[in-house]
Amino acid sequence: MKTNLAVIFGCRSVEHEVAIISAVQAMRAIDKKKYEIIPLYVTKSGELYTGEALTKIEEFRNMQTLLSKLSPVSLVRQNGGVYMKHLNGSLFKKKDVLIDVAFPIVHGTNCEDGTVAGYLEFLGLPYVGCDILSAAVGMDKAVFKDVLKSAGLPVLPCLRFSAREYNEDGTTIIKNIREKIGYPVIVKPVNLGSSVGITKAHDEAGLIDAIALAISFSDKVLVEHAVNNLREINCSVLGDSDECQASVCEEPFMNDEILSYEDKYMGGGKQKGMASLGRKLPADIPEDAAKAIRELSCKIFKTLGCNGVVRIDYLVDNDTGKVYANEINTIPGSLSFYLWEATGLNYTDMIDKLVSLAFRRQRNRDNLTFTIDTNILSGVSFGTKGSKGSKI
């Protein structure tokens, strides 16, 4: 008997393809002796499919052929469990499959932002990774910074505005940026991952172009001060709010001034995801600085109430040595497995650990609602004419 592990990936997101790469990598690493993998692919239009073909990356080259090999399914809760039901075929329908635990490997808005977590919470299915709140906070760069700021953790000054506000009074916003933040600045769409739509602006002309690009991706834009002499350092955290540990740090290489979507996921032309990206691992920083970043990472992880594996990206000002938390990926590309391999945990064991964390969270929840079984509505009715039920 094996644990039925549903790997949910794809989704209506600009990072759809990236998620496919991350998920196929993960499915290759999952211990097949212990887990029965149930791939659940969410198409760009939001439909749910399963099939053996989903475990091979080559199959994704032609979407039409791939879909013909798959069968549409749906998740339903019945008899105290969550089942995958096949939607096609009436007489010779395939049997419903009981799902023990779900493993969402999705990136970006409409999924990584707590949407999938909410869907799974609604079904009552244990799942790997961050819950609704931590995922949502992690997705919104401005809220993320606000939360960290109020917890006394280091972030760079920033300004946020909506596309509509910019349209109405762009000049004031640009003035504020110049005065309160100062050039150079980084302009980001607020809720996209994978560095999509992010540009650096050195002057007003650059800023206007940068804002135009950002608002084409998102309703909200975040502008923050750019550190001139900067290094990017990333660190991954694994665990839950009771117990977590941080990985070794990495320093990703930058082609342009910012790590772009092409760098992150299409490095070298071969689609191998984050794992194949140029980087220095471990990052070439003093041990005490690395230790400080690891400790800060655990603090951020707990502040947000994260679960599973996340990657936190930092900006280090080389001139001052100060470290600023820049963003968090609550479902990092390639699940940051390369950072954990470098820390001494292989991918297969790491996934096993993630699944046990999912069950642990479920246990803690079950323990809370152990005894509430009585129906307070039994015997209650509205006071309609002639009825004798008790009043609410």
Place this chain on the structure above:
Amino acid sequence: MNTEKIYLAICIIAAIIPFFSSYRQLQMLQQNSYFPSRYFKWVYDSYFTQFTGLTIVFCALSIIIRFNYVIDLIIVCLLFAVQIADAILTHKKSIKKLVFTARIKRIYVAQTLIMLVAFLLATNTGNIAKGVFFSILLLLSVFSPLLTLIDWGITWPIEKIFNLYYKYDAEEKIDACKNLTVIGVTGSYGKTSTKFILARLLSEKYNVLTTPLSYNTTLGVVKTVRENLRPHHDIFVCEMGAKTNGDIKEICDIVKPDMGLITSVGAQHLETFKNISNVFKTKFELYDAVKKKNGDVYVNIESKTIAANCENKDCKTYGLVGGQFYADNITYSKSGSTFTLVLETERIEVSTKLLGRHNVINIVGAAAIAYKMGVTPEQLKFAISRLESTEHRLEIKSTINGSTMIDDAYNANPEGCIEALNVLSHFEGMQKAIITPGLVELGDKEYDFNYKLGLAATSVCDIIILVGQKRSAPFTDAISTTDFNSEKVFVASSFAEAMNIYSQFANSKTVVLVENDLPDNYLN
């Protein structure tokens, strides 16, 4: 019309009628847990009163109709209509409807076969035999309890085979889970609460499966294993109940426990066990099974029978004093119990909402096993503080004027009442009250016990409120022999009145014990 065709039509309708008429019968058979004796009690009590007239009319007519197939056809058609209507009405009106389980489906298949055979015999045999089979067909068709009994009889051996298969399947499933630790919990009293406490403590570290509610028979365990055991489960906490010798062994043969916990050996189910030594032997079948796997068995030495008989056995003992695992410095207050949990060399200060000696003992036993399984003292301390009490069993609540209530309404056992008073006596510095109608259904011991309870109450309580004029006699008799202030003794006619009286005294420094009564309806 051709007689042959009419005859055929009658036979077809007669063969179809049971599909509808047996709905109600199978519903009752199912709700009587497939015990034919209980089902026939229902037939005798209810079915006959409804259908006797109809049956008699039919019997009389069946003699006449042998000579006239047209009348026969009309009667059969009428019956058919009545049965369809009855089945539909029954289905719509019943609160607890017939559930089409696999077993019911098998019974329906058996019934279809029976009716098919009867139909073929009635339509395809020679004249004399034909008459006999025709009568049988009609009888089966009209008198559904008879058909139901035959259905039950035919499917019974099949069900036995299915049960054997289920057991085998459960055993296979347990064997296939190589990393699963099975912990058996048995005992005359306290096994269900101990099971839940143990599961809660273990869940700090492990994925735990428990037998739900108070499922503790072989079939209950088999059902749990087959339906709920999943590979991610690390531990299966299995409650094992026994009504006769060999019951525990039967469960152990399936689940093969690695550890065991015996909560008590007492005088329960003596009608089947005959004597307490048989109870002891049966409970210790768990011991034999665990020892086969070189596991540890934890026994409650506060249970006298266990203490007296386990000396020559290799048991780990737990209790309140003297065991290897015990509770020290027990105190009770309005936030619950606090005590020092002693687990071999480890001493842990714990507190819990649960009150009373038996709860403390159960926690010690469960903690001993959880500790052995590697749950850390910090985790134990946390989990124990999160335990929830069972409703109306020494449950702490707040009530009128911020006073405290110990709701022990479901307690109907003499030892438990004395223990509840003992818990109350520990609420130092507080004004103590009791509301009780006394215990009932104790037969000729009732007066004596309630007299004793009355005496015990005078030494603990400041206020005594009795419910029921008549029922209070043994208490007032007992109280009058002491120097207890008679102005603090009240007799109320209902629980509501008792609460009214209590409200005059209630303040934040008052605690009231509600013993053997149901306060819920009055709390709001």
